[in-house]
Amino acid sequence: MEAGPRDREQQAQDDLTRLSPDGPDETVDLLADGAGAEGAVEVEVELRPPRRLRIWQLAPIVGLAAVGSLMFAFPLAFGSGDGGAVVAMLGLLISCCAAGWGMMAARRVGHTWPGLPERSSGERPDWRVIALYVAVAAALVALAVWRVARLR
Secondary structure (H helix, E strand, O other): OOOOHHHHHHHHHHHHHHEEOOEEOOOOOOOOOOOOOOOOOOOOOOOOOOOOOOHHHHHHHHHHHHHHHHHHHHHHHHOOOOOHHHHHHHHHHHHHHHHHHHHHHHHHHOOOOOOOOOOOOOOOOOHHHHHHHHHHHHHHHHHHHHHHHOOO
């Protein structure tokens, strides 16, 4: 038989009377072989600190992105002759590699893209969010290739 709402309220009041400001009054031997562990509630506590990107992970990514973006921007801005399109495309490639490297590093730490579920949540990503990300990336690549093609 299932407990009704009155039973739950009574149980909550009983639990409150057994608590002191620094924990329960009763001490339960958790190492005993089931002697007092049957009534004990298990609590999971994460002992590891949250993972973060460290400076040694970020520095090469930021450096590569800066070099790539400068290689991409200068030929486009100043039109530096016949080799400008090649240098600009190489800069675009280096920038994209740095972005991919940064995304993989962030994923290893546990970050996700906005709108997508966490890695171990078991949820499926929404196809509309993925379609939006693909459309934005395709538009950016098309604009970059179109601008480099206009250098010739």
